[in-house]
Amino acid sequence: MQKKYCAIYLSGTGNTKFCVTKLVKFLDETAPIVAMEDDAAISTIEAYENIVLGYPVQFSNAPKMVRDLILGNRALWKGKNVLCVATMGAFSGDGAGCAARLLKKCGAFVLGGLHLKMPDSVCDSKLLKKSAEEKIQIIRRAEEKIGRAVLQIGRGKFPRDGLSIFAHAAGLLGQRLWFCNRTRHYSRKLKIDRTLCVGCGNCVRVCPMKNLSLEGGEVSPHGKCTICYRCISLCPKKAITLVGKRISEQYRAENYIDRA
Ligand SMILES: Cc1cc2nc3c(=O)[nH]c(=O)nc-3n(C[C@H](O)[C@H](O)[C@H](O)COP(=O)(O)O)c2cc1C
Known part of the structure; x- marks a missing residue:
């Protein structure tokens, strides 16, 4: 029998909403897909055992709002099975691992981690500018990766992006150590x-x-x-x-x- 899921996501510019919706539709077409700021977010998490948690990587970390949702509601996560989906513009090392580690501390079981490269949402830095064609290609590749992840999950094997000790080191050394102040508060x-x-x-x-x-x-x-x-x-x-x-x-x- 198909597992029942709900999805909770934070999405500033629509990347994470798109990816999570696409993924969850295949996992459980009846799953509620709820924005983190929505009043129904907490009651939805309460009601479901299997949760897809999606968010954008920020300076190689999970956004403060996501970390607060987890650590501010510790009891809520106990016994939940969570798949962490992190979208990113380029690289995060352990984007999914950042939330996964907090969830484990709260007694959740981490089903897996999925990293999806999407166009960069930072639009006030020239460094990150890409052409429309490049952005379209990036989205296509993300959709293909979601398709592969769904097949893998269907065979009972969740992707493990960002969850290893090596990914943790890459996240720390790649950016988080230098930019930790930007997401601390x-x-x-x-x-x-x-x-x-x-x-x-x-x-x-x-x-x-x-x-x-x-x-x-x-x-x-x-x-x-x-x-x-x-x-x-x-x-x-x-x-x-x-x-x-x-x-x-x-x-x-x-x-x-x-x-x-
Ligand atoms: C403040 C900020 C910091 C970011 N830092 C990173 C980063 O460290 N690594 C990365 O690959 N992408 C980074 N990004 C890009 C986003 O993670 C990426 O574009 C994401 O898909 C946006 O998702 P959203 O549209 O759901 O908000 C950053 C974006 C913002 C706004």
């Missing part, structure tokens, strides 16, 4: 260009952390940014930046998925 570095912002409130509505507020036509961040880039990618005036100073192309997965 929620960020206070979100910059809003007041000369561009028109106070439409879009960023306030889309933020998964409810980190932004709009008062008197002025948007203010409150130091709880989980650096997902959702507000940055959806601001109609390109007025929000974080890592860099100027937006190149605002990346949204849905602009490329149908073309892949």
Whole structure:
């Protein structure tokens, strides 16, 4: 009999939502697929034994919001079977392992880890710029990898990306040791260009952390940014930046998925 799953994901620019949806549809077509910020996230985790947990890698780590969901609700994870799915722009070493280790501490059993390379969501750094064709190719390859993972899982063998001791070392040495400060706390570095912002409130509505507020036509961040880039990618005036100073192309997965 097919196992019952639920999926919980954090997705700033749509990559993780796309990958998790694609994967889970094959594993259990009845599975609820719930965004982490959704009020139903906790009750959904409570109700299911098998969970796909998806998130984007940030500076070779799991986002603070994901780590808080795990460590702030330790009892919730006890006895759960979790498949960690980490999407990334280039490399993470142990992207899936970052959440997997925390989950184990909370008494969960880690079914496996899956790493999926997707287009980079950082859109205010020229270093990471790729052509539309390259992004489409990357998405195609991710879809193929999901297909292979589904076949493997169907044969009872879960992928183990990012879970080994070598992957852990690669994650630490690759980036996490140098950039650990960037994900240790929620960020206070979100910059809003007041000369561009028109106070439409879009960023306030889309933020998964409810980190932004709009008062008197002025948007203010409150130091709880989980650096997902959702507000940055959806601001109609390109007025929000974080890592860099100027937006190149605002990346949204849905602009490329149908073309892949
Ligand atoms: C602040 C930030 C840091 C990131 N750091 C990494 C990284 O260390 N390694 C990597 O491969 N990708 C990194 N990425 C890219 C994202 O992990 C990748 O694009 C992911 O698929 C975005 O998923 P989403 O669209 O679901 O938010 C980073 C993205 C952001 C916004």
